[in-house]
Amino acid sequence: MKVLSLLGARRAAAAARPLTQAFARAKSERRAAFIPYITAGDPDLAATERLAIALAAAGADILELGVPFSDPIADGPVNQAAAARALASGTTLVGILALVARLQPRLGIPVVLFTYFNPIHAYGVARFAEHAAASGVDGVLCVDLPPEEAEGEYLDALRAHGLDAIFLLAPTSTRDRVRAVARLGSGFVYYVSRTGVTGEKRELPAALAGEVRALGKKLRLPLAVGFGISTRPQVAAVAKLADGVVVGSALVRLIDESGGSPGLDEIVYERAVDLAAGTRRG
Numbered sequence: 001m002k003v004l005s006l007l008g009a010r011r012a013a014a015a016a017r018p019l020t021q022a023f024a025r026a027k028s029e030r031r032a033a034f035i036p037y038i039t040a041g042d043p044d045l046a047a048t049e050r051l052a053i054a055l056a057a058a059g060a061d062i063l064e065l066g067v068p069f070s071d072p073i074a075d076g077p078v079n080q081a082a083a084a085r086a087l088a089s090g091t092t093l094v095g096i097l098a099l100v101a102r103l104q105p106r107l108g109i110p111v112v113l114f115t116y117f118n119p120i121h122a123y124g125v126a127r128f129a130e131h132a133a134a135s136g137v138d139g140v141l142c143v144d145l146p147p148e149e150a151e152g153e154y155l156d157a158l159r160a161h162g163l164d165a166i167f168l169l170a171p172t173s174t175r176d177r178v179r180a181v182a183r184l185g186s187g188f189v190y191y192v193s194r195t196g197v198t199g200e201k202r203e204l205p206a207a208l209a210g211e212v213r214a215l216g217k218k219l220r221l222p223l224a225v226g227f228g229i230s231t232r233p234q235v236a237a238v239a240k241l242a243d244g245v246v247v248g249s250a251l252v253r254l255i256d257e258s259g260g261s262p263g264l265d266e267i268v269y270e271r272a273v274d275l276a277a278g279t280r281r282g
Contacts, residue, residue, distance in 0.1 A: 017138070017162075017164060017186075017187065018109075018110035018138045019062065019110050019112070019138055019139055019164050019187040019188060020187070020222075022061045022062050022109065022110050023061075023188065023222040023243055023244065025061070026061050026243070026244070026279070027243070030280065030281050030282060031239065031279040031280045031281055032238070032239035032242055032243060032244050032245050032279040032281070033061040033062060033222070033224065033243060033244035033245070033279070034059055034060050034061050034062075034235075034244075034245060034247075034272075034275065034276040034279045035060070035061065035062045035063075035064055035112075035224055035226070035244050035245065035246040035247070036055045036060050036063065036064065036246075036247055036248070036251055036272055036275070037064040037065075037066060037114060037226070037246060037247065037248030037251065037252070038051055038052070038055070038063075038064075038065065038066065038082075038248075038251055038252060038255065039065075039066040039068055039079065039082035039083055039085075039086050039252060040065045040066060040067060040068065040086060040091060040096045040099065041068055041085075041086030041087070041089050041090075041091025041095070041096070042068070042082040042083075042085045042086045042089075042091075042252070042255060042256075043085055043086075043089060043255070043259070043260060044086075044089040044090075044091070045089075045091060045095055045096070045099050047255075047264065048065075048099060049099055049102065049103060050264075050265045051255070051264070051265060051268055052065075052103050052107060053103070053106060053107065053265075054265045054266070054268055054269040054272070055251075055268065055269070055272050056107050056108060056109050057269060058268075058269045058270075058272035058273045058276055059272065059273060059276030059277075060109055060272065060276070061109060061110075061244070062109060062110045062111075062112060062244070063107065063109055063110070063111050063112070064112045064113075064114050064141070064246065064248070065096065065100070065111060065112070065113055065114065066079065066082070066083070066113075066114045066115070066248075067093060067096060067113055067114065067115035067116070067119050068082070068083035068084075068086035068087045068091055069083060069115070069116045069118060069119055070083075070087060071116075071118075072116065073116075073144065074116075074143045074144065076249060078249045078252050078253050078256070079248065079249060079252055081256065082252045082255070082256065085256075093119050093122075093123050093128070096113070097131050097132060097135040097137070098135070100132075100135040100136050100137055101134075101135040101136055103136070104135070104136030110138035110139065111136060111137050111138055111139075112137070112138060112139040112140065112141055112164075112166060112187070113132065113137055113139075113140050113141070114141045114143065115140065115141070115142055115143070116142065116143055116144050117142050117144055117145045120140075120142065120154075125153050125154055125157050126153070126157045128157070129157035129158050129160065129161045129163060130157075130161055132161070132163060133161035133162055133163055137163065138163065138164060138187070139163060139164035139165070139166050139186075139187040139188075140158060140163055140164070140165060140166065141166040141167070141168070141190060142154070143168060146167070146177070146180075147167050147177070147180040147181050147183075147184040147185065148180055150165065150167075150184065151184065155184060164186040164187025164188075165184065165185055165186055165187070166185060166186075166187050166188060166189070166190055167180075167181045167184070167185045167189060167190070168181075168189075168190050168191075168192055169181055169189055169190070169191050169192065169215065170191070170192040171192070171207065171211055178215070178218055178219075179218075181219075182218060182219050182220065182221070185221060186221065187221065187222075188221050188222040188223065188224050188243065188244060189215075189219055189221050189222070189223050189224070190224050190225075190226060190246065191211075191212065191215060191223055191224065191225045191226070191242070192226065192227045193208055193225050193226065193227045193228050193229065193238075204228070204229070204234055204237055204238070208225070208238075208241070209241055212225060212241040212242050213241065216242075222243035222244060223242050223243050223244070224242060224243060224244030224245065224246055225238045225241070225242040225244070225245060225246065226245070226246025226247070226248065227246075227248075228249075229245060229246065229247050229250075230247065230249060230250035231250070231275075232274050232275055232277065232278040233278070234278075235247065235275050235278030235279060236278040236279075236280075239278060239279045239280070239281060240281060245278075245279055247275050250271070250275075251268060251271065251272070254267060254268060254271055255268065
């Protein structure tokens with residue numbers, strides 16, 4: 001009976017997590033969750049604060065904030081340039097966590113940090129988890145840390161502070177990797193729609209529908225699809241297959257092209273409204 005009570009408590013805790021609630025709310029409204037990505041500190045943290053609020057107002061269900069890193073191997077040219085601009089503006093992990101703390105009372109949606117392991121390691125894994133949770137971060141996607149290597153200090157620290165550990169899967173992922181992600185991940189699973197780096201593409205991969213359906217049968221977590229999704233028709237196509245749709249490079253490019261325009265927030269808001277509309281089903 002004690003074991004059953006413990007399992008029940010764990011299920012209740014999982015159900016109460018902000019990321020779980022965000023996907024459940026989107027599903028109840030017959031749509032996929034809209035997950036925009038922007039690089040924190042591009043062009044600076046003050047602009048990121050305004051953009052985050054604009055994205056939430058535009059219909060974002062979850063905000064993905066990129067932590068700039070000097071060697072972003074998984075990112076294409078658009079996001080690499082954004083990281084360089086953010087670093088040039090003096091953006092640090094300390095500053096990003098302070099930004100999240102300022103945002104959370106007004107944002108009303110979960111925040112996920114999209115990061116490489118190096119900034120976490122430099123900060124201190126346990127210290128990072130403690131400070132991230134205290135600031136209001138809900139989950140962490142460490143793009144270059146596979147689940148097998150995350151066991152131990154990293155996962156223990158995130159779990160100790162109630163943070164979801166989000167992992168990537170790709171078309172090339174092995175059965176063992178899928179099992180590891182299903183066993184160790186929480187919050188949701190991020191499926192990379194194609195091999196290679198981030199960036200906008202004209203067409204979605206022909207095999208995507210079959211891959212997403214097959215994965216959905218193996219996972220207990222919501223499945224969000226990203227990489228290469230940049231238009232409303234692409235969002236609509238993915239929304240029919242997956243629980244969530246991630247749009248990153250299209251928004252990051254828009255921020256770059258708009259430069260320091262005083263109307264940047266409104267420009268990004270309008271684009272996000274259009275993209276979010278594509279998540280509706282039926």
